[in-house]
Amino acid sequence: MKVSYYPGCSLHGTALEYAESAEVVCKILDIGLEELDDWNCCGASSAHSTDTELAISLAARNLEIAEKAGLKDLVIPCAACFQRTKVAEYELLNHPDSHKNFSYKGDVKAKDLLNFICEDVGLDSVIKKIKKPLKELKAVCYYGCLTMRPPRITGEKNYENPQNMDKLLTALGVEVLSWPYKTDCCGGSLILTRPDIVRVLVKKLYEMALLAGAECIVAGCPLCHGNLDQRQEEISREFGKEYDLPIFYYTELMGLAMGSNETTKWLGRHLVDPKKLLTLKNLI
Amino acid sequence: MATQELNKLEKDSHLPPSITPSNTKFSELVMKESGENINLCYQCQKCSAGCPISFAMDILPHHIIRMVQLGLEEKVLQSKTIWLCSACETCGTRCPNDIDIAKVNDTLKQKAEKSGLSLGEKNAPLFHSAFVSSIKKRGRVYELGMIQEYTLKCGDFAEKFKAGDFLRDAKLGLKMFIRRKLKLYPQKIKGVNEVKKLFKQT
Numbered sequence: 029m030k031v032s033y034y035p036g037c038s039l040h041g042t043a044l045e046y047a048e049s050a051e052v053v054c055k056i057l058d059i060g061l062e063e064l065d066d067w068n069c070c071g072a073s074s075a076h077s078t079d080t081e082l083a084i085s086l087a088a089r090n091l092e093i094a095e096k097a098g099l100k101d102l103v104i105p106c107a108a109c110f111q112r113t114k115v116a117e118y119e120l121l122n123h124p125d126s127h128k129n130f131s132y133k134g135d136v137k138a139k140d141l142l143n144f145i146c147e148d149v150g151l152d153s154v155i156k157k158i159k160k161p162l163k164e165l166k167a168v169c170y171y172g173c174l175t176m177r178p179p180r181i182t183g184e185k186n187y188e189n190p191q192n193m194d195k196l197l198t199a200l201g202v203e204v205l206s207w208p209y210k211t212d213c214c215g216g217s218l219i220l221t222r223p224d225i226v227r228v229l230v231k232k233l234y235e236m237a238l239l240a241g242a243e244c245i246v247a248g249c250p251l252c253h254g255n256l257d258q259r260q261e262e263i264s265r266e267f268g269k270e271y272d273l274p275i276f277y278y279t280e281l282m283g284l285a286m287g288s289n290e291t292t293k294w295l296g297r298h299l300v301d302p303k304k305l306l307t308l309k310n311l312i
Numbered sequence: 313m314a315t316q317e318l319n320k321l322e323k324d325s326h327l328p329p330s331i332t333p334s335n336t337k338f339s340e341l342v343m344k345e346s347g348e349n350i351n352l353c354y355q356c357q358k359c360s361a362g363c364p365i366s367f368a369m370d371i372l373p374h375h376i377i378r379m380v381q382l383g384l385e386e387k388v389l390q391s392k393t394i395w396l397c398s399a400c401e402t403c404g405t406r407c408p409n410d411i412d413i414a415k416v417n418d419t420l421k422q423k424a425e426k427s428g429l430s431l432g433e434k435n436a437p438l439f440h441s442a443f444v445s446s447i448k449k450r451g452r453v454y455e456l457g458m459i460q461e462y463t464l465k466c467g468d469f470a471e472k473f474k475a476g477d478f479l480r481d482a483k484l485g486l487k488m489f490i491r492r493k494l495k496l497y498p499q500k501i502k503g504v505n506e507v508k509k510l511f512k513q514t
Contacts, residue, residue, distance in 0.1 A: 040452075041494060041495055042488065043493075044493055066451075066502045068503070069447045069451065069452045072443065072453070074443035075447070076399070076418050077418055077422075077440045078421075078425075078441070078444050086510060089506065089510065173398075173400040174400075177400065177401035177402065177405045178401045178404050178412060187405060212364055213364045213402065216398045216399070217398070218396070218398055220435075220439050220459070220462065221395075221433070221436040221439045222368070222396065222433070262480060262484075297491040297492065297493060299491075
């Protein structure tokens with residue numbers, strides 16, 4: 029199966045391990061990822077804060093490139109890129125008169141990678157590729173706001189209590205724990221403008237994950253992963269409590285369960301070392 | 313009663329503000345620019361109850377909507393709230409009247425920037441401007457360059473140095489660089505001029 033693929037800026041930089049693991053997992057699942065030719069940044073939070081039309085146009089250029097590529101799915105791993113592309117899709121199809129410079133007709137649709145794997149590829153195909161079930165690993169799923177909301181844009185039905193990552197990780201053998209913060213905000217780009225707010229929000233997430241009995245948090249968004257992984261040391265220092273909670277991307281755990289030999293490369297890019305926990309569980 | 317008289321009465325009597333023909337202009341503009349019908353808001357406060365960042369805001373989200381209805385333009389445009397909103401969309405998702413409040417906040421941020429009023433938050437507008445300028449230059453965001461530009465724009469070096477923020481950020485940056493998560497050189501797309509044109513259109 030071939031799909032168009034939009035990695036986005038984060039996956040070339042701060043979320044490199046998300047890109048590396050997603051690409052390996054897709055290869056194992058026989059999903060051919062065709063990267064969009066000469067794609068541009070989706071604009072993220074800054075473009076829509078600055079200029080509504082610019083934000084739509086930036087994502088619209090990528091949609092046009094995808095439509096020219098001729099495949100029906102545009103798969104996007106980053107939550108923010110996914111939502112911005114969906115907003116452009118919605119605007120161009122529902123208000124075509126305001127966006128006459130773009131020829132997008134709706135032949136290609138943006139899909140979040142997690143939902144694509146769970147709904148289009150199917151968990152049966154994932155289960156067939158599992159070589160080493162991730163038994164005894166206790167995790168909570170942290171989906172990321174922008175894969176879910178707003179539902180009229182994302183098309184998500186279970187936006188208050190999503191299930192796809194829960195089902196996927198359970199299929200991998202992970203003990204998935206219930207917690208109320210699946211789609212709560214980590215503060216996103218406020219990390220650069222008001223880090224004090226982000227530290228409060230993320231600390232709340234750590235505490236609830238620990239209360240649920242989790243040994244790690246599994247994320248589906250590069251910004252969430254960044255705020256939870258890269259800032260753990262400073263949050264520990266600020267609140268005087270030593271947190272040691274590895275943060276994974278769901279694709280990394282898929283790769284691990286599927287026996288990929290590149291796992292240690294991705295895991296080596298984390299700031300909170302996940303190898304201790306995985307060694308303890310005999311998973312690496 | 314004529315509009316002028318109403319306004320005078322309001323001014324003189326210390327009555328709480330009310331909706332009069334003269335102050336619907338602002339709310340009409342905000343509605344037109346955001347595409348959201350804020351007249352539907354009946355102050356159920358669901359947006360503020362679910363907002364993860366409300367603890368840090370100076371005006372709660374449902375108050376922002378009410379204040380726009382009342383035409384309290386300056387207060388709204390100078391608020392911290394509009395810049396602290398992370399656009400997580402919890403409010404708009406739960407609004408019984410389907411008002412996308414984050415989208416209204418976007419419109420208010422844009423209007424605040426154009427108004428010339430002093431802004432409620434210093435760093436957020438500088439960050440957005442550095443981020444967008446990075447896209448304009450190369451078509452993609454070059455993280456290291458964007459952070460450099462943003463830091464220079466913020467200019468609060470002494471304060472940050474004293475608080476140890478510089479050292480902390482430098483250490484984090486180094487760790488990210490070693491892990492290949494921060495690139496030393498930017499990527500530039502071939503169609504950078506096409507992207508620049510998108511800036512001109514808007």
